Amino acid sequence: MDTAIALHGSEGARWEQLATRARVRRRATTGLLYGFLVLGSLPIVIPYLWLFTVALSGRAGASTVVLWRSLAVLLPALLIWSMLRVGIDEERRLRRCEVVLLSATLIALAFLIGPYLHTGNWRFLWNANIADQLKGSAGVGGTYPSVWAAFGNSLFLAGTQMALVVIISTLAGYYLSRFDFRGRGGYLKGLLVLHAFPAMTLIIPIFLLLHWIGLLDTLTGVILVIVALELPFAVFVMKGFFDAVPWDIEMSAMTDGASRRQAFFMVVLPQVKVGMLAVAVFAFLRGWEEYVFVRTLLFQKSNWTMSLYLFWMSEDMMGTDYAMVSAIGVFYVLPSIVLYAVCQKYLTQMSVGGIKG
Amino acid sequence: MRFPSSNRRIWLDRVLFLGPATLLLVLFFVVPVVVDIGIAFTDMGRDLRVTGFTTENVQRMFGGDRRLTSVMLTTLIYVSCTLVIFNVGYGLLLALLTTALPDRSGSFFRAIWFLPRMSPSVVYALLWSWVVAPTDYGLLNQVLLAIGLPLADLKSNFPMVLVVLANGFIGASFGMIIFTSAIRAIPQHLFYAAQVDGAGPLAIIRHITLPAIRWQLSFVTIYQALALLVSFEYIWLITNGGPFFDTTVYALYVYRRAFDNGQYAYGAALSLGLVLVGTILALALWRFFDMRALLQRPRIEVG
Numbered sequence: 001m002d003t004a005i006a007l008h009g010s011e012g013a014r015w016e017q018l019a020t021r022a023r024v025r026r027r028a029t030t031g032l033l034y035g036f037l038v039l040g041s042l043p044i045v046i047p048y049l050w051l052f053t054v055a056l057s058g059r060a061g062a063s064t065v066v067l068w069r070s071l072a073v074l075l076p077a078l079l080i081w082s083m084l085r086v087g088i089d090e091e092r093r094l095r096r097c098e099v100v101l102l103s104a105t106l107i108a109l110a111f112l113i114g115p116y117l118h119t120g121n122w123r124f125l126w127n128a129n130i131a132d133q134l135k136g137s138a139g140v141g142g143t144y145p146s147v148w149a150a151f152g153n154s155l156f157l158a159g160t161q162m163a164l165v166v167i168i169s170t171l172a173g174y175y176l177s178r179f180d181f182r183g184r185g186g187y188l189k190g191l192l193v194l195h196a197f198p199a200m201t202l203i204i205p206i207f208l209l210l211h212w213i214g215l216l217d218t219l220t221g222v223i224l225v226i227v228a229l230e231l232p233f234a235v236f237v238m239k240g241f242f243d244a245v246p247w248d249i250e251m252s253a254m255t256d257g258a259s260r261r262q263a264f265f266m267v268v269l270p271q272v273k274v275g276m277l278a279v280a281v282f283a284f285l286r287g288w289e290e291y292v293f294v295r296t297l298l299f300q301k302s303n304w305t306m307s308l309y310l311f312w313m314s315e316d317m318m319g320t321d322y323a324m325v326s327a328i329g330v331f332y333v334l335p336s337i338v339l340y341a342v343c344q345k346y347l348t349q350m351s352v353g354g355i356k357g
Numbered sequence: 358m359r360f361p362s363s364n365r366r367i368w369l370d371r372v373l374f375l376g377p378a379t380l381l382l383v384l385f386f387v388v389p390v391v392v393d394i395g396i397a398f399t400d401m402g403r404d405l406r407v408t409g410f411t412t413e414n415v416q417r418m419f420g421g422d423r424r425l426t427s428v429m430l431t432t433l434i435y436v437s438c439t440l441v442i443f444n445v446g447y448g449l450l451l452a453l454l455t456t457a458l459p460d461r462s463g464s465f466f467r468a469i470w471f472l473p474r475m476s477p478s479v480v481y482a483l484l485w486s487w488v489v490a491p492t493d494y495g496l497l498n499q500v501l502l503a504i505g506l507p508l509a510d511l512k513s514n515f516p517m518v519l520v521v522l523a524n525g526f527i528g529a530s531f532g533m534i535i536f537t538s539a540i541r542a543i544p545q546h547l548f549y550a551a552q553v554d555g556a557g558p559l560a561i562i563r564h565i566t567l568p569a570i571r572w573q574l575s576f577v578t579i580y581q582a583l584a585l586l587v588s589f590e591y592i593w594l595i596t597n598g599g600p601f602f603d604t605t606v607y608a609l610y611v612y613r614r615a616f617d618n619g620q621y622a623y624g625a626a627l628s629l630g631l632v633l634v635g636t637i638l639a640l641a642l643w644r645f646f647d648m649r650a651l652l653q654r655p656r657i658e659v660g
Contacts, residue, residue, distance in 0.1 A: 337476070
């Protein structure tokens with residue numbers, strides 16, 4: 001009897017001990033993972049943080065005070081946050097701690113770097129000939145366009161290109177998904193090759209082609225080229241979405257007397273809205289970020305897009321006012337990041353032809 | 358039996374739906390390939406005029422151009438280092454580590470690594486040139502100063518390291534995304550079973566995770582090898598192929614021959630090599646797509 005109880009007791013203690021040890025080990029492993037990931041992400045986080053801090057606070061001459069100060073706040077905050085996530089299992093308490101941590105971080109930031117902030121670096125937004133003033137009127141190659149001209153060009157290029165890609169790929173995707181015709185298999189296979197084929201290798205003949213058609217140095221030419229390069233991917237995405245729409249929907253519309261085209265516009269199209277949105281976001285971002293083709297196919301300053309504006313500003317102004325260049329960089333990069341963040345949900349839904357698993 | 362009018366409708370539909378896409382694809386994919394082959398055998402120079410046909414360019418490719426050999430070697434080093442260390446290696450590491458964390462924290466770190474891909478190339482390149490700026494204002498040098506090491510000038514002394522790092526930081530995210538969704542798709546009970554059998558984390562990765570994602574591993578390897586081979590955007594922006602020709606990879610060499618030196622014909626001949634490799638690798642990628650699902654017959658064919 002005695003021994004049995006003793007045995008029972010020691011058994012219990014051992015289980016307890018094992019459980020504790022396992023918990024400690026699990027937490028140590030997770031902590032290690034967080035540590036590695038935080039450290040490994042620093043080379044990416046710091047330069048971006050730098051860009052933002054310089055844009056908001058930089059003055060003549062380079063200075064990294066604000067960067068190090070904000071890092072001194074953010075890094076411990078990040079570490080405490082990971083520790084909280086490792087250490088606290090209860091959801092409500094964790095949320096409460098996170099809110100406290102966030103407000104403490106913001107207060108510390110306001111206190112430490114608040115006095116340094118100023119808006120002077122953003123004067124390129126309201127001063128249209130800032131570049132010429134900085135370079136002196138005898139600048140090389142004539143006047144710089146205002147940032148809004150470049151912004152407008154980028155918006156026009158990305159927007160038009162997006163609209164064209166969405167319309168054309170929706171039409172083609174629907175036809176390839178629903179209609180059988182001779183050569184359909186070949187068409188799809190060809191499209192798949194084009195999808196993987198690196199279009200960048202064709203930049204010389206594309207340049208010559210636009211030269212011969214007379215579209216060199218026009219936004220129209222660049223738009224057409226980028227639309228064509230986007231198409232194989234977009235068509236596959238759209239075909240995938242159409243494939244997922246059950247054909248009964250269409251069939252019942254047609255038995256109710258709708259024509260083929262009516263059924264397409266009124267019944268099927270609303271079903272693939274998500275796909276069209278995903279393609280649209282993707283195409284817009286591609287157009288907004290484009291550099292190599294606009295650099296090669298556009299020459300006039302009045303045709304500059306944001307990428308060219310930023311590039312030449314950074315080439316010419318770096319020595320003079322690099323805080324302003326970083327403000328331009330933030331101005332250019334923010335729309336991209338915001339769009340990615342907002343539309344992430346749609347972008348992850350795309351798949352092309354289903355990669356085998 | 359077909360009525361002429363319905364036959365015409367079918368054709369009209371085809372032109373309406375498939376026409377615009379086909380036109381653009383032919384105009385900017387098929388025609389350029391043909392043009393490229395044609396131009397490669399001419400003497401087109403800076404004035405963009407063709408005065409005669411010649412095989413000089415091809416001969417120059419295979420022996421006349423001494424720089425080309427070193428360019429190819431540079432390309433080989435650049436592609437293989439970036440691919441192995443970052444696009445596949447680091448991408449896999451990130452996927453493994455972030456999937457081991459709770460969901461929200463995992464996607465937080467993945468979002469950070471996605472930042473370079475989200476930013477336009479010009480901004481990203483600008484950041485790198487500030488980071489490695491050779492003065493003591495450069496971010497890297499500030500860190501080196503702080504820990505008491507001498508200043509470094511990556512851009513002049515180790516340009517290849519710089520180029521590999523800059524491209525690798527972007528490249529890692531592609532593999533990371535693909536591998537993450539592949540690891541997520543592995544049935545959870547396999548991991549539990551292995552843990553019950555006493556397998557440690559490394560053994561689990563070696564015997565369960567890696568075999569389960571081998572398709573994705575080879576897909577990412579081929580796809581990214583192709584991408585690295587043909588893209589020169591970041592190198593062009595960060596080092597412009599220099600100093601001298603130290604970081605001029607093949608694709609950049611093609612571009613500079615054509616657009617900087619005005620040797621359009623020679624550039625076209627050189628890019629034939631890339632077109633060829635591109636086509637071969639694109640065909641190799643076919644294996645990874647589910648052809649049966651792709652080519653499945655459409656289910657209604659009502660005109």
